[in-house]
Amino acid sequence: MKLSILDQSPISTGQTPQEALDASVDLARLGDELGYTRYWIAEHHDFSGLACPNPDVMLGIIGSHTERIRVGAGAVLLPHYKPFRVAETYNLLATLYPGRIDLGIGRAPGGSAEASMALSGNFLENVRQMPDKLDELLRFFRHDFAADDMYAKIRPTPVPEMPPQPWMLGTSEKSALAAAEKGLPYTFGKFMSDQDGPSIIKSYSEKFAEQHPDKTPEKIVTVSVICAETSEEARDLALSPLLWSIQRDKGEGDGKVPTVSEAKSYDYSDEEKEKLQNMKRNLIVGNPREVKQQLDQLQSEYQADEWMIVTITHSYEARKKSYELLAQEILSDS
Template sequence: MRLSILDQAPISSNQSAGEALVESMKLAQAGENLGYTRFWIAEHHDLPGLACSAPEVMLGYIGANTSKIRIGSGAVLLPHYKPYKVAEVYNMLAVLFPNRVDVGIGRAPGGSAEVTNALSDNFLQQVWNMPNSVQDLLHFIDNTVPPEHPHAKVTAAPVPTLPPTPWLLGTSKKSAILAAEKGLAYAFGQFMSDQDGAAIIEQYRNHFQPRKQNEVPQVIVTVTAICAETTEKAEDVALSSLVWGLQRKKGEGQKGVPSIQEAKDYLQNEDKTLLEGIRESMIIGNPQQVKKRVENLQVRYNADEMMIVTITHSPEDKIKSYKLIAEEILHNSKEQVS
């Protein structure tokens, strides 16, 4: 099984945005050393507690401080942008970091209605136009713009030797079908979907139409996981993420991810049963427990790769969580094979 990392660049209650972004870079370095396949960073706009509004900027920083882990967006929110500009940016990254760049594509707004209006005109119209925008992006990335295209005379320079690998990210049947029709690899966000992911992925595989020779469907499933040496420790560490999730649902959480103690103090005046709905979508436990659930999900979803998002207050707890998971799933598997 391949493992990868999705980072949302969360800001903890004791951090500045700059400190949070530095920790994201350090997490990518740790992921590379631990054997994770790729490191994607998400795009959010004016959402309290999330630091990354421009993945393309962070990817230059992360790429320059790593050497082999694949780096990418999770995702470029395409309805906000012209496909040509996205192709230019990710082609340039692919020139700088050869054979390492993924361009994940999404259709979500990534922020409030006010932010959407500030970012782009006619967002909903561009959402409806997503299939055409994706096709245009592929033309520019593959350098295969047809002669009849209105922009046939332009190239998304610089043109890399190996183009960035496009992925379509989604949580629904609609996104899966679009990925299949366009011959794209597909990343399903299980951590933020209440739909039948297994059926969605099966539909993607059944309808896949390769856009290049010998291409086959590729699936990543993204899950939330928090791991520690013991179940009790993992439950403690996860409180920060759980409470922050609850706070955000209530329109709070502007101070960022709370510490474990801040989370416990907050819960003194809250109905703890409210956390259960948030907790259901998370994997929390010791290494053996997390391995079992991740592997079960991989089988259930028929995934080629599992991508893990982990939010903790302490950067040390986050890296430790990824380390324990890698040691249990990646390193133990290698030892068993040898």
């Protein structure tokens, strides 16, 4: 089983954005040492609890602090940007770090409507243009515009020997089928989707095989995991991100991940208790053996090529420990 890391750069109570970003670099270094396949960092805008609005900048730093692990965006939110600019940026990264750059592509806004307007104007119109933008981006990487196309004479320089690997990210069948149509590898965000993931992955694989019989579909599934030495410790650690989600939805607090003690002492309403139970269904929590068992069960349902792990805890050290324990349980024999 291959494992990878998705990092959202969460800011914990009592910590600064700089400390959160430093912790992200530290996590990427750890993933490199432990044998994780890739490290991706997410893009969010005007989000007080998440520290990274620009994966491109962070990847330039993270690449210089790692040696083997693939690094990439999870995802660049393409509706906000011109494809040529994205191609230039990721060609530059792929020139700096040959054979290690992934370009995850998403279409979510990554923030509020106001933030989207400030970034790129009419976001809904930009989403409507997403298929064309994606085609244009891929053509810039392949340099296969028609001779009479206005972009045929330009290149997104520098042109690396090994181009970045585009991935389509999504949480629905629509994104999966779009990835299959374009012949792109696909990452399904199970941790933020309530849809039938196994069916979505199956649809992707079938349509990919139908349209690209000479290629092999690649599938990553992303899940939320909190792993600790004991089940009880893992359940305690999980209280922080669960309360964080509730507070975000209610507009409470400062947007940062609360402590375990804050989560334990919080006065949950009956409605919030029910919501907690629902959220727990999409979260893998336990000791290393229990987490592996849950991942093995999911693997039997999804037949994924790789599992991407997102872990949010108040303690950055507990987060690192979670990834360490998981690597020891799953990657040590691979």
